[in-house]
Amino acid sequence: MPSHRGKAGDIGRIPFGPFAQFDLDLIRYFKHCPRILPECGAFICALCGATFWDIASLKDVFKGIPLTDSRFSSRQKALLVAVTFASCGAAAQAQSASTNWMGYANPLQGTNSSGGFSRGNTLPLVARPFGMTDWTLTTGEGGWGWFFDPNARAIQGVRATHQPSPWMGDYGYFSVMAQTGKLYMKPGARASTYRPDESVIAPNYLKVPLRRYSTTLEMTPTERCSVFRVTFPKNELGRFIVQMEGDSRVQFDQQKGIISGFTRTKPDGSPENFACYFTARFDRPWKRVLLANEDKVNESATQVEGNRSGAAIEFESNEPVVMQIGTSFISTEQALQNLQSEVGTRSFDAIRTQGQQVWNENLGRIEVDGGTTEQRRTFYSSLYRAHLFPRMFHETDAQGKVVHYSPYDGKVHDGVSYTDNGFWDTYRSVYPLFALIQPERYGEMITGFLQGYREGGWMAQWPSPGYRVSMPGTHGDAVIADAVVKKIGGFDVKEAYAAMTKHANQPSPQRGAGRNNIADYLKYGYMPGSVSETLDFAYDDFCVSQVAESLGLKDDVTKYRQRAMNYRNIYDPKVGFMRAKNAQGEWRAPFNQYEWGGPYVEGGPWQSTWAVQQDPAGLIALMGGKERFIAKLDQMMVEPPRYDVGGYGNEIHEMTEMAVTHFGQYGHGNQPVHHVLYLFAAAGQPQKTQYWVRRVMNELYSPDGFAGDEDNGEMGSWYVLNALGMYSLCPGRTEYVLGSPLFKSVRLRVPGRPNLTIQAPTNSDKNVYVQKVSLNGKTHEPIWIDYADLAKGGTLRFDMGAKARERDYSRTPELLPHSMSK
Secondary structure, three states: OOOOOOOOOOOOEOOOOOOOEOOHHHHHHHOOOEEEEOOOOEEEEOOOOOEEOOHHHHHHHHOOOOOOOOOOOHHHHHHHHHHHHHHHHHHHHHHOOOOOHHHHOOOOOOOOOOOOOOOOOOOOOEOOOOOOOEEEEEOOOOOOOOOOOOOOOEEOEEEEEOOOOOOOOOOOOEEEEEEEOOOOOOHHHHOEEOOHHHOEEEOOEEEEEEHHHOEEEEEEEOOOEEEEEEEOOOOOEEEEEEEEOOEEEEEEEOOOOEEEEEEOOOOOOOOOOOOEEEEEEEOOOOOEEEEEEOOEEEOOOOEEEEEOOEEEEEEEOOOOEEEEEEEEOOOHHHHHHHHHHHOOOOOHHHHHHHHHHHHHHHHOOEEEEOOOHHHHHHHHHHHHHHOOOOEEOEEEOOOOOEEEEOOOOOOEEEOOOEEOOOHHHHOOOHHHHHHHHOHHHHHHHHHHHHHHHHHHOOOEOOOOOOOOOOOOOOOHHHHHHHHHHOOOOOOOHHHHHHHHHHHHHOOOOOOOEOOOOHHHHHHHOOEOOEHHHHHHHHHHHHHHHHHHHHOOOHHHHHHHHHHHHHHHHHEEOOOOEEOOEOOOOOEOOOOOOOEOOOOOOOOOHHHHOOOOOOOHHHHHHHOOOHHHHHHHHHHHHHOOOOOEOHHHOOOOHHHHHHHOOOOOOOOOOOHHHOOOOHHHHHOOOHHHHHHHHHHHHHHHOOOOOOOOOOOOOHHHHHHHHHHHOEEOOOEOEOEEEEOOOOOOEEEEOOOOOOOEEEEOOOOOOOOOEEEEEEEOOEEOOOOEEEHHHHHOOEEEEEEEEOOOOOOOOOOOHHHOOOOOOO
């Protein structure tokens, strides 16, 4: 969705309401010319693409013009009032039956990124929530990483993508493009100029005028399919191009009017038979089909196989041509079955409308009132990001049975499957958010993740789509433990526990599964040479203990809780940080508090020392008590953002992103510090948590970008939870620590549960400090709230003020977040 501002002097017509045109001076003064965009329910400038996301935002622009301004006549002032309140009021009335939360979401958020500097490293995904196949514009060739650049002005096609992160790469991908004139198969040669201000990129809908071809391409997705509608110039031959990547095959059936095929683009370690299949059909007969390999056309072939197989399907039509295309990881026949069940005979507009409804049903589980338009846009853009991953990897066959291709053993099995998730990132915020708003989906996801354990023998660390090597720890443990303690249900807890205890104790021969060098960790009580792995393993052991407790396994509880205290083995009081030891128990030397890499993953001592979510009280004691602990946290927030590249050998983007913000050594652009601000609360100073989280929300998030890699919804979920006024300091526990809510009122509407209303009526930019909290009319003293209380619904009220409220918690430690040490 375009969101840039217009330039002074923009003029044009307003095609809504009773007025046809502003006076020229008035338009030049406002610099905007709004119109209603039906697909998204937003007001869009017809000339410059500036976006007004609701009636309030439109009024925000108008209210800055004083009605006493002598440059405007009485008629102009009356017109201003009429447009602001009459025309906009009519639009508001039309929206009142079903608020279009999707209209706030900006799929371009975070896309203006590169490998050297991330504002999210996202793609503008047009998709259904948790859909198996997503769709995105592509402006560059290649299957790795950064194939969409929002600053480019030529597109090569619309890609069917399964990329969860540019660092993981894409798989099972292919492209669709529309074209007139001479046939060009090569992506760079066929590219067409487009103008973002003429285009629409919404969660459910894509519209791009291709200026080179005088053609308009539209697309709307389902979970595993999509529908394209292309309007070619009248009396000209038009064509669709469907092009696979890598080892692939494409064929067509003239009698059935079907194009089908597959691509075997896949990550390392995938089964040999891995493929993404497609089947496409059209709403009218084609004139001819040309097949190609390596961009070379074979005019007589009905099937081609090799590298970059593709098809050019030509039409003579003065009406828009519709292509329906289904995808599958099982077969071309299953792709057709997916097409039949998800699209059938429904029209393009019916699918688009359904997509909007589905997105509004999911995003509307949180209804926000208050805040600025930018805050609401940031909120729902972040919530949209949280609903993209993990992706479903299962399909429904012709008999109505749920089945899936296994990326672990290459076979087709019954049941659900989910993939594309970096647990090292997502356990921190995504799943605590899902527990609140997607509890039924959460349990199903764990069942899907356990397929890796059933079919490959181990639970994947970073499934994409199968085993991938990336990041330390086995933080799927936290995802499971959080669901168990919150009684989410929907999965086999005993089976999950068996998967957890296997990788907690046994070396894994499978790359991308298990804990690296687990034997050394068990022998020494720490990982020689590694701070990050020691801390991650200790936290994961705590999560194992939580599940053991739910199963009544007392001996296991004792065993894993003892292991969860191993963090104490690598704290060096002389330097005041967690520090690596070798196998002989000697500290790694020399020590440099600013050095990244080596013992620390994507950080250094400042960013990594705090990863003891399971035992804040123990960490506080280890670091010399509350006063010294808080002083260290205070220092972190103001310490110059200096860094030495250390073991990385060069500046990585996380270093850059920390250095350009104004939060000291607190590098919010990467996940290891995302819980740290809540350690202030754990130490008895929640007012500092409130101050800093509000600053992070206001300064490091926007509708356009993030402070660093968004990472499968984690960065977005952090914002959503904090905007609600809470955060899960320790996933695997039932508590959410209270922060500083962003909006005056929020309502959580989850099917099957009572509504939960979160109120902060005195909230404002200045009133960031919590004065009092009440739950259902009764004073709530703890600075945390239990999940069970949130799930019961009711009203959680924050009374906010401009002055920090300080309190001594030394005699009431039960009011502080829980720790293993108390």
